Amino acid sequence: METVPLFAVDAPAPAVEDEAPKAPAFEVVVRGLPGPQGSKRHVGGGRMIESSAKVKPWRESVVWMAVAARQKIKGFTKLDGPLAADMVFCFDRPKGHMGTGRNAGLVRPSAPLRPDVTPDLSKLVRATEDALTTSGVYRDDALIVEYRQLGKFYTTDHGLVPGVLDGPGCTIRLWRIEQPKAVEA
Template sequence: MTAPALKLTVYGTPGPQGSKTRNAVGALYESSAKVKPWREAVKTAALDALHHDDAWTALACPVWLDVQFSLRRPKNHYGTGRNAGQLKASAPAYPTGKPDLDKLVRSTQDALKDAGVLADDSVVASVSALKVYVLWGDALRTPGAVIKVWRLTDFLKESQP
């Protein structure tokens, strides 16, 4: 199987992008204060990875973006007293509340564009994304994301005789 064109591990709290709020004078701003730090973390990780690749050019071909977001579990998923640190039996296996997965992907795509990984976020033709809790299965040990970017044209070359 084709290796991804780029694989990044980004540490930090993933921030959703998309919801906007108006301030008292009517200007729009992002509702989540986590967007800017998250985009900066993704951009920094991408620039660090591309620093050693002088031949890299922003991908303008169709790409597949695969992202696994690792989120911190809420405190109410754990017991109290002598059960502190023990996960409750009722704790869900996957995060189903906020932040919205599509908004996490949006902020990540925009950061990849800003870093020069993607020529534009419109080149993303396929997305697979997952929200998991830290330390669950193969998730990161701290909040963040594992991001893989494949050129879809590489898959076409493999499938042709």
């Protein structure tokens, strides 16, 4: 059996689509303390409430800011189809992470690099995704099939890591994932 090379030696390589990153279909910055959604507790009478008191104000902030951002986009229609997302959650460092005296304003060498404490990243994502559904940004959070950047960061990384804010909150970006075009043989 004869093998057929993918490219002839003298033939030019196939054209690669423009590799410049596309602008997100939706982008919003939400300020405030991100609150996790997930654990619930029974309060009697068949009622369950969120364990975290922070989830309700966080979801309200996300809904409020997402609706405002959506209304600023001329002709915006609710996103549908597969989506890629960024969610960069930002938290202030505890005072114990910072130096004192002449080192005030500097992060102590013993301080953790990233916030590896509660709230859980997955619970922050759950609250934020549900709020984006409520705000009408997309039909359902099941449309998110890929995360390009997802993480918890300290605000001391502002200016060093894309999407990190100078105060608590979250940078949210959504992209439509386009169907690849068939290559003609």
